Amino acid sequence: MTKTKNGKNVELKNPHLEKLPDDKLYHFGMNRLNFDFEKIFGDVKYVCTGGSAGRFEMYAKNFAEETGLECSGNLSLSDRFVMFKTGPVLWINHGMGTPSMSIMLNETLKLLHYAKATDVCFFRIGTSGGVGVQPGTVIISNGAINGALEESHILYVNGKMVKHPAILDTALSQELFDTAKELGITAAYGKTLCADDFYEGQMRLDGAFCDYNEEDKFSFLRTLKSKGVCNIEMEATGFASITHRAGVRGKLFF
Structure with a gap:
């Protein structure tokens, strides 16, 4: 640098x-x-x-x-x-x-x-949907995964798939989590799923299209929880990969 x-x-x-x-x-x-x-x-x-x-x-x-x-x-x-x-x-x-x-x-x-x-x-x-946390909990992310449950951001460049590591500044994340505890703020520390859209990518049942059922939805949420995911949104892997590539400290909280 x-x-x-x-x-x-x-x-x-x-x-x-x-x-x-x-x-x-x-x-x-x-x-x-x-x-x-x-x-x-x-x-x-x-x-x-x-x-x-x-x-x-x-x-x-x-x-x-x-x-x-x-x-x-x-x-x-x-x-x-x-x-x-x-x-x-x-x-x-x-x-x-x-x-x-x-x-x-x-x-x-x-x-x-x-x-x-x-x-x-x-x-x-940001705003996000919680996974296995109480409403109102502040989520402080220590990692970001894509829809394939990988810690990378996928781009297509020149007709080819390119994967960039989605890496957040974990020291900064821990500092924010410790600060939340000191202030008495209810917070959870875990990964964030970055979906490609608001409806099907997040296994919602209320979109214009839905080719899965309620049990599929809850099975997916249980899988996310087992991987340490605390919330779902649509920007995390992009944010993590871009700030990491640029060499600047990046942090997500919701």
């Missing part, structure tokens, strides 16, 4: 970017030549992300009120995502599912690289 006197830069692993006269972050409505990334984002240390635009605007404003930090307006110049900043914390929504989140993470990593931000941690603060 590239080092600066302050810490570890966000490194981009794409040599083609160096040849571009400009770089457009299409879904934020920004480009490198006409936007002072370092001035606005150079002090960012934490990126908090999740699906809903409205929820992340609310989180940013509530955080600003509780900490006494100023909350920016929406810094995104596109209607695809919202982006708010409170001191060193960036709040960005990513939409639903890994494809949408992947777009956001790619462009956020580039933004932070151009801003010369260092030692940045990424947190996905």
Whole structure:
């Protein structure tokens, strides 16, 4: 990783970017030549992300009120995502599912690289369905598995399947879990299943299509529980693999 006197830069692993006269972050409505990334984002240390635009605007404003930090307006110049900043914390929504989140993470990593931000941690603060836990339990993930129950994120590149390891920062996960216990927050520590969709991929019985029965559903949930899975959502393996490939610390909690 590239080092600066302050810490570890966000490194981009794409040599083609160096040849571009400009770089457009299409879904934020920004480009490198006409936007002072370092001035606005150079002090960012934490990126908090999740699906809903409205929820992340609310989180940013509530955080600003509780900490006494100023909350920016929406810094995104596109209607695809919202982006708010409170001191060193960036709040960005990513939409639903890994494809949408992947777009956001790619462009956020580039933004932070151009801003010369260092030692940045990424947190996905999401909603999910619990597996064998009481309602209201905070889930702190120590791993992510895909629909084939493997700890990898699957992409198809150039007509071929590519698997990237889905690895989270377990030290950061443990730190968050210990903090939850200290604060008296009911929390569970385990793996997260990343499904490819909301209905069949999560064995729901209320979609437009269903080729399995209730016993199949509960059998699958028991299998997940036996593998240490505590919850189900649709972004975990993508988040874990992208942050791991980028060399930044990544954490999931729900």
